[in-house]
Amino acid sequence: MYAALRDRGVDLVNDPDRHLQGMEFDRASPRLEGLTPTSVVVTDLADVESAAPVVGLPAFVKGAVLSRKHLGWRHCVATTIPELRERVAAVLRSPFHSRGRAIVRTLAPLRHHRVAATDVPIAREYRVFLHRGEPLAHGYYWPYFHDFVALSPAEEAEVLALARRAAARLDAPLLSLDIAQLESGAWIVIEPGVSQFSGLSFIAPRPLWRRLAERLALAPGS
Numbered sequence: 001m002y003a004a005l006r007d008r009g010v011d012l013v014n015d016p017d018r019h020l021q022g023m024e025f026d027r028a029s030p031r032l033e034g035l036t037p038t039s040v041v042v043t044d045l046a047d048v049e050s051a052a053p054v055v056g057l058p059a060f061v062k063g064a065v066l067s068r069k070h071l072g073w074r075h076c077v078a079t080t081i082p083e084l085r086e087r088v089a090a091v092l093r094s095p096f097h098s099r100g101r102a103i104v105r106t107l108a109p110l111r112h113h114r115v116a117a118t119d120v121p122i123a124r125e126y127r128v129f130l131h132r133g134e135p136l137a138h139g140y141y142w143p144y145f146h147d148f149v150a151l152s153p154a155e156e157a158e159v160l161a162l163a164r165r166a167a168a169r170l171d172a173p174l175l176s177l178d179i180a181q182l183e184s185g186a187w188i189v190i191e192p193g194v195s196q197f198s199g200l201s202f203i204a205p206r207p208l209w210r211r212l213a214e215r216l217a218l219a220p221g222s
């Protein structure tokens with residue numbers, strides 16, 4: 001499909017390999033070492049026990065593509081080995097979330113709020129869209145208004161600097177990076193994404209698409 005489109009003069013910004021690097025966490029996580037919590041890929045339940053000491057308990061569990069956060073926080077967190085086995089098994093049963101790979105991660109102490117709509121801790125988390133390493137637009141990630149939403153200029157600079165550092169380690173020209181604040185005040189990468197599948201959250205669509213179009217030189221001056 002990609003080749004057929006290219007032959008017809010339609011050049012996708014992310015080729016299939018680069019798309020997958022943004023989409024499947026285990027393809028990107030080795031490159032993000034040090035910027036994101038320690039992560040172990042588990043494809044077989046027999047490997048759960050050896051993953052636990054690497055990341056520590058409680059651990060965060062997700063699929064290579066998605067977590068099960070829509071079901072509630074307990075589906076994403078394991079405090080014991082049996083819980084870890086259950087969470088990993090559940091993720092592996094869903095190809096939609098895992099494509100055969102569960103990711104077991106160190107649970108980071110994120111600054112967070114609680115809201116009535118979900119038991120998932122609502123982190124101080126921002127999504128940054130970048131094209132070839134340059135931020136296009138960014139905004140608060142969670143769809144709730146509260147005192148976390150605004151960034152000071154110094155914090156904004158920190159978030160964008162981390163997004164640039166992370167993007168420089170990845171190949172996808174067009175991607176999103178989710179960046180969250182630890183209780184210590186430091187910022188970490190939560191996950192990359194590809195913009196076809198990244199929700200806009202608080203990010204205004206028109207400036208984002210205008211900046212991208214300008215960078216692609218498709219709409220000069222508009």
Ligand SMILES: Nc1ncnc2c1ncn2[C@@H]1O[C@H](COP(=O)(O)OP(=O)(O)O)[C@@H](O)[C@H]1O
Pocket residue numbers: 037060062065066067068069105106107108109110121123125178180190191
């Ligand atoms: N290692 C972690 N430690 C603590 N919280 C995390 C960790 N990873 C993710 N989270 C929180 O859980 C949410 C969902 O995780 P994420 O990896 O983004 O899954 P999804 O692909 O479903 O969005 C994140 O937005 C973040 O707030």
Ligand SMILES: [Mg+2]
Pocket residue numbers: 178191
């Ligand atoms: Mg996410």
